[in-house]
Structure formats: C-alpha cells, structure tokens
Amino acid sequence: MDRLPKWADVVLVPVISLVLAAFVSALVLLAIGQSPVEAFKVMVDGALGSAYGWGYTLYYTTSFIFTGLAVTMAFHAGLFNIGGEGQAQLGGLGVALVCLSVPWPHWTIALAAATVGAAVFGAAWAAIPAYLQARRGSHIVITTIMFNYIAAALIVYLLVDVLRPAGQMDPATARFPAGAKLPTLDLIPGFNLVFTKAVPANITLFIALFMAWVVWALLWRTRLGYQIRAFGKSEAAARYAGIKPVRITIVAMLISGGLAGMMSINNVMGEAERLLQNSSEGAGFIGIAVALMGRNHPFGVVLAAVLFGFLYQGGAELGLWTSIPIELRIVVQGLVILFTGALDQMVRMMLTWAFRMTRMGAA
Amino acid sequence: MDYATLLQILDSTLRLATPLLLACLAGLFSERAGVFDIGLEGKMLMAAMASGTVAALTGSVWLGLGAGVAASLVLAALHGIASITFRGNQLIAGVALNFLSSGITVLVAQRLFGQGGRTPPLTGDGRFNPITLPFADTLAGVPVIGPLYADVISGHPVLVYIALALVPLSWWVLFRTRFGLRLRAVGENPAAVDTAGVSVVGLRYAAVAITGVLCGLAGAYMATALQAGFGREMTAGRGYIALAALIFAKWRPWQALWACLLFGFFQALALRPDVVESVVRVKVPVSFLDALPYVLTVLVLAGFVGKAIPPRAGGEPYVKER
Numbered sequence: 254m255d256r257l258p259k260w261a262d263v264v265l266v267p268v269i270s271l272v273l274a275a276f277v278s279a280l281v282l283l284a285i286g287q288s289p290v291e292a293f294k295v296m297v298d299g300a301l302g303s304a305y306g307w308g309y310t311l312y313y314t315t316s317f318i319f320t321g322l323a324v325t326m327a328f329h330a331g332l333f334n335i336g337g338e339g340q341a342q343l344g345g346l347g348v349a350l351v352c353l354s355v356p357w358p359h360w361t362i363a364l365a366a367a368t369v370g371a372a373v374f375g376a377a378w379a380a381i382p383a384y385l386q387a388r389r390g391s392h393i394v395i396t397t398i399m400f401n402y403i404a405a406a407l408i409v410y411l412l413v414d415v416l417r418p419a420g421q422m423d424p425a426t427a428r429f430p431a432g433a434k435l436p437t438l439d440l441i442p443g444f445n446l447v448f449t450k451a452v453p454a455n456i457t458l459f460i461a462l463f464m465a466w467v468v469w470a471l472l473w474r475t476r477l478g479y480q481i482r483a484f485g486k487s488e489a490a491a492r493y494a495g496i497k498p499v500r501i502t503i504v505a506m507l508i509s510g511g512l513a514g515m516m517s518i519n520n521v522m523g524e525a526e527r528l529l530q531n532s533s534e535g536a537g538f539i540g541i542a543v544a545l546m547g548r549n550h551p552f553g554v555v556l557a558a559v560l561f562g563f564l565y566q567g568g569a570e571l572g573l574w575t576s577i578p579i580e581l582r583i584v585v586q587g588l589v590i591l592f593t594g595a596l597d598q599m600v601r602m603m604l605t606w607a608f609r610m611t612r613m614g615a616a
Numbered sequence: 617m618d619y620a621t622l623l624q625i626l627d628s629t630l631r632l633a634t635p636l637l638l639a640c641l642a643g644l645f646s647e648r649a650g651v652f653d654i655g656l657e658g659k660m661l662m663a664a665m666a667s668g669t670v671a672a673l674t675g676s677v678w679l680g681l682g683a684g685v686a687a688s689l690v691l692a693a694l695h696g697i698a699s700i701t702f703r704g705n706q707l708i709a710g711v712a713l714n715f716l717s718s719g720i721t722v723l724v725a726q727r728l729f730g731q732g733g734r735t736p737p738l739t740g741d742g743r744f745n746p747i748t749l750p751f752a753d754t755l756a757g758v759p760v761i762g763p764l765y766a767d768v769i770s771g772h773p774v775l776v777y778i779a780l781a782l783v784p785l786s787w788w789v790l791f792r793t794r795f796g797l798r799l800r801a802v803g804e805n806p807a808a809v810d811t812a813g814v815s816v817v818g819l820r821y822a823a824v825a826i827t828g829v830l831c832g833l834a835g836a837y838m839a840t841a842l843q844a845g846f847g848r849e850m851t852a853g854r855g856y857i858a859l860a861a862l863i864f865a866k867w868r869p870w871q872a873l874w875a876c877l878l879f880g881f882f883q884a885l886a887l888r889p890d891v892v893e894s895v896v897r898v899k900v901p902v903s904f905l906d907a908l909p910y911v912l913t914v915l916v917l918a919g920f921v922g923k924a925i926p927p928r929a930g931g932e933p934y935v936k937e938r
Contacts, residue, residue, distance in 0.1 A: 385917065395859055541711060
C-alpha cells in the first residue's frame with residue numbers, strides 16, 4: 254500500500270475525521286427534526302460570538318487540556334486510561350482539602366498548594382490500577398472504569414457524611430476562603446480590556462498551556478519520555494533494552510492521573526469555589542476524544558481542547574435556546590472518538606486512494 | 617436475618633443477575649473470537665431505549681424485544697466494521713459506541729416522548745410479566761425447599777429463564793460444535809484458521825452478531841422486565857460489570873453464570889442496607905454499598921482468584937500475510 258505524505262497524515266486525517274463526525278451529527282439532528290444549520294449558528298454565536306462566550310469556551314478548554322494530556326500521557330506508554338473522570342474528582346477532593354485547611358493569605362500560595370494537592374490525589378487514584386496492571390496483569394481499562402464508579406461513591410460519602418458543614422443541606426464542602434479565590438480573566442490586567450463581564454475562565458488556563466509544554470518536553474526531550482514511548486511502541490523491545498515495564502507503567506499512570514487531577518484547580522478552585530458532587534462533569538471522558546483528535550501530541554491536544562470547549566459551550570447554548578437536548582454533545586463526542594480512534598484506518602484508506610487517483614490524473 | 621429475607625435477597629439476586637448474565641455471554645462470544653468489546657454497555661443501553669420505545673408505541677413487548685435486538689445489532693455491525701474490516705482499535709471503538717448510545721438514546725426518547733429522556737411507563741402486554749412455574753403453588757407449602765422454588769426460582773419474566781437456558785446452550789455451541797471450535801480458534805490463532813481455508817473475517821462477524829443479539833436481550837430485559845420503561849443511563853455500568861464477570865469466569869460459560877450470580881448478589885445487597893447492617897452490626901453508609909460491586913470487581917481482577925488468561929489473539933486485528 255502506498256504511504257500517505259506525512260503532512261496529510263498529520264493534518265488531513267484528523268480534519269476529515271472531524272468533518273465526517275460533523276456530517277453524521279448533522280444527520281442525527283435532521284433525524285430528530287432539527288435544523289443543523291440553525292443549531293450550528295446558535296453554537297457559534299453562543300461560544301465564539303462574544304468575549305463572554307469565549308470566557309466560557311476557554312474555561313472548558315482549560316479542563317479539557319488537562320484531561321487530554323492525561324490520556325495522551327498514558328497512550329504513549331501503551332495504556333488506555335479511561336479513569337480520568339475519577340482521577341479528576343479525586344483531584345477535586347485534594348483541592349478542597351488544601352483550600353479549606355488554612356486561611357490562605359494570597360491566591361498565589363493557595364494555587365501552588367492546591368495544584369500539588371490536586372496532582373497528588375489524582376495520581377494516587379491512578380496508582381492502584383497502575384499497580385494492578387503492572388504487577389497482577391489486571392486490565393487497566395476495566396480497573397480504571399471501576400475506579401470511576403468507586404470515586405463517585407467515595408465523593409458522595411465524603412460530601413454527605415464528612416465534609417458537609419453542620420446545618421448545610423446540599424452535599425458540598427464549605428465555601429473556600431477568600432484568599433483561595435483565583436483571578437478570572439476579567440480581573441487580569443490586559444485581559445480585562447477584552448473580557449468586560451465576569452467569566453469563569455481563569456488563571457488556570459495558563460497553567461494548562463504550561464503543562465502542555467511540560468508534557469511535550471517530558472515525552473520528547475527526556476530519557477524518561479523516551480523510555481515511555483519505547484515501552485508504548487513495543488514492550489518486548491523496551492524490555493530487551495533494559496527498560497523496566499513495571500516502573501514505566503506506574504510512572505506513566507501517576508503522571509497521567511496527576512494531570513487529570515490538576516483539572517480540578519480550574520473547575521473546583523477557579524469556578525465552583527467548593528467541592529460538589531460530580532465536579533468533573535464528564536471532562537475526564539472528553540479527554541479521550543481530545544487526545545485522539547489531537548493525535549496524542551500536546552500541541553494537537555490544545556487545539557482539540559479549544560474545539561471541544563466550543564462544542565461544550567455551544568452545546569450548553571443549544572440546551573438553553575433550542576429544544577435540542579444538551580446530550581447532543583455526547584453524541585458528537587462519541588462520533589469524534591469513533592472516527593479518529595477506531596475508523597482512522599478507513600479515513601487513511603480513503604485518502605490513499607484519493608492521492609493515487611490525483612497522481613494518476615496528473616501523470 | 618430470617619429465611620424469608622434471605623429468599624427475598626436471592627430473588628432479587630436472580631433478577632439483577634439476568635442482564636449481567638446476558639451481557640456476559642454476549643461478551644463471551646465476541647472475546648472468544650478475538651474481538652474485545654467494552655461496548656456491551658452501549659449496546660444494552662441502545663437496546664433498552666429501542667425496546668422501551670417500541671413497546672410503549674405498539675403495546676407489544678415482543679415487538680419491543682425485536683426492536684431492541686435490532687438496535688443492538690446495528691451497533692454490533694458498527695463495531696465489526698471498525699474493528700474487523702478497518703482493523704481499528706477495538707477498545708476505542710467500544711468506548712465510542714458507549715458515548716454514542718448514551719447521547720442518542722436521550723435525543724430519541726426526548727424527541728418522541730418529551731419526558732426528559734424517559735419513555736412512558738409500560739403496562740400490561742407492554743412488558744414481560746412474571747410467569748409462575750408449574751406446581752409453584754402446590755409446592756409452596758413444603759418446608760425450606762417449597763418457598764425456595766415458589767419465591768426464588770418461579771415467578772420471573774420469561775427472559776430470566778431464557779438467560780439461564782443460554783448458559784448450557786452457549787457451552788454446547790462453543791465446545792461441542794464445529795462452529796464453536798472454529799470460533800475459539802479464531803480467538804487463539806487466526807492464522808491457523810485462515811490456513812485451513814475458513815474465513816477469519818466471517819467468523820468474527822458471526823461472533824460479533826451473536827454478541828449483538830445477546831446484548832439486545834439484556835437491554836430489552838432492563839427496560840421491559842426489570843423496570844417498566846427506559847430511563848437515561850439506566851444500564852448504570854452493568855456492561856462493565858459483565859465484562860469483569862467474564863474475566864472472573866475466565867471466559868467460560870458455566871463459570872460466567874456463577875460470576876454473574878455473585879455480582880447480582882452484591883447488587884441485591886446494595887438495595888438492602890438494613891439487612892447488611894443487621895448482619896455486620898455496624899452502620900454502613902449507602903455509598904459504600906453502591907461501590908461494593910465495583911470494589912469487589914477490582915479485588916477479583918487483582919488476581920485473588922488465580923490468573924485469568926484472555927484468548928491469545930484478543931484485541932488484535934487479523935492481517936493476512938502476503
């Protein structure tokens with residue numbers, strides 16, 4: 254079979270997958286008697302049409318960068334981490350415990366401490382599935398799924414029976430102290446010229462972008478990153494080269510879980526300012542679509558996260574202004590995963606065929 | 617705990633184990649043929665919605681069952697196209713189908729009924745009603761065994777008995793027929809099957825189709841027998857628990873039955889916190905009982921039951937050598 258040119262593989266394959274996913278989504282909308290054009294307009298208007306819309310789009314983007322990087326990290330080690338959702342919720346617990354522990358004097362100190370708390374709790378939740386995969390051969394996909402359910406139950410228990418302040422009805426922690434309040438984009442000098450109304454996007458966005466760079470540097474510029482990628486490509490070859498499978502599996506999953514946990518500084522500390530049930534709201538799962546769409550490269554992950562930020566904010570607007578259920582977002586998410594992750598060979602075959610045709614036409 | 621309570625718990629164990637068992641046998645065929653399927657959950661959910669919808673619209677549970685199986689088969693075909701024909705990642709295909717179903721079921725139910733993604737409650741012929749086995753009433757008076765027969769074994773919807781009958785049938789198909797031998801061979805060493813002149817692709821599609829039918833039964837049972845109608849996310853991770861049961865059972869039908877009954881028992885316990893508390897004599901938070909089936913699954917997977925070795929060619933697309 255002919256090889257595709259590298260640029261086509263990197264750019265065209267995801268773009269065409271996306272177009273296919275959009276096309277099928279449009280068919281779904283037609284099937285339930287809605288106008289795809291109208292829906293798309295509402296989405297663009299609501300998510301990208303104003304600075305206010307962008308403030309929400311970028312807020313979702315921030316979370317998705319973290320979870321996308323988490324899935325990417327595990328993918329490079331040949332591991333499929335579906336547990337981002339549970340790891341993110343545990344990260345939220347870490348953030349809440351740190352923020353409520355002392356009256357923080359300034360948000361910078363609180364942010365540093367909460368970031369560590371989020372990463373440690375997220376990593377800890379990934380540690381057990383990682384250990385079971387590395388040592389006992391239990392499949393990481395099944396164990397991380399189970400850990401999502403266990404995390405949800407654990408958080409409910411803690412919020413109802415342990416962390417809820419006396420006299421409060423709803424299962425949530427107390428509000429975080431004022432010193433732990435992160436500046437949103439409308440409060441940051443320079444950005445406040447654009448974002449004139451209060452938006453949820455906050456300083457965490459820059460941490461997310463920085464982490465994208467860190468993950469890139471780690472994977473392609475360090476010895477550990479090389480070992481992780483080698484292990485992911487061929488376990489037998491890596492083992493032969495003296496790379497320890499148990500160590501790499503656990504280290505890669507700890508980093509992955511830590512990244513997923515860190516998303517909680519965006520939503521728990523930056524937005525809700527207390528820990529609620531189901532704080533991650535499916536962002537852990539979106540990380541899978543983001544990583545696949547971004548071709549497991551941090552730069553691609555950032556782009557894909559913006560795209561899904563648009564989809565989420567736009568989808569919320571649909572739920573608000575039209576009779577299209579908000580669940581359309583999950584359909585699109587599933588389609589993107591299907592086309593970019595499972596039917597990528599089909600897209601590649603189509604492209605190879607198209608390239609051969611044009612070449613024959615030219616000759 | 618008295619005998620009557622025990623019987624109640626065993627009764628709900630059987631009711632709750634049935635969808636797990638159907639999904640587990642579904643996974644058994646697919647995985648024995650070398651196609652991993654974490655999309656059992658999505659297929660069940662789609663089948664539940666389709667059967668709930670059609671049963672509500674026509675008033676016939678059998679048409680509902682047919683629709684459920686058909687909907688599940690469509691997803692099975694998609695899984696086959698992605699993972700057999702185009703040799704895509706089987707796990708990712710399964711995850712994609714799960715999300716797809718999770719969204720589409722709500723979209724369709726909301727469009728048709730406008731009740732927040734639910735289907736209207738089913739009544740009468742719209743759902744599978746309990747059937748009383750022969751002599752259940754006569755034997756109920758016999759001490760110990762009588763109530764066991766009358767309350768636990770008798771009095772379930774027909775799908776429960778179909779699921780139980782499918783266990784020996786699956787065993788016979790997989791281990792006593794030529795088709796079963798080939799199907800298992802395709803999961804262990806597809807190249808050998810190919811050399812013998814049997815179509816690897818054909819066998820894998822057949823296996824995936826059987827998975828579709830069984831998941832369809834599981835989903836239809838959820839919406840038309842266990843409950844009266846479809847509700848969003850009503851499968852609640854049962855597809856994953858069935859997978860765990862399959863691993864626990866080491867990919868064998870009879871063991872799958874015991875594993876599913878065990879997980880069904882855990883789910884039944886989670887519904888009766890009062891009983892659990894009276895036995896362990898400590899106050900148990902409800903969320904702990906909710907998490908119990910998942911925790912036990914992890915413990916089981918952690919290898920406290922011996923090593924589970926999956927079919928050797930599982931998860932790998934077959935590429936014919938040229």
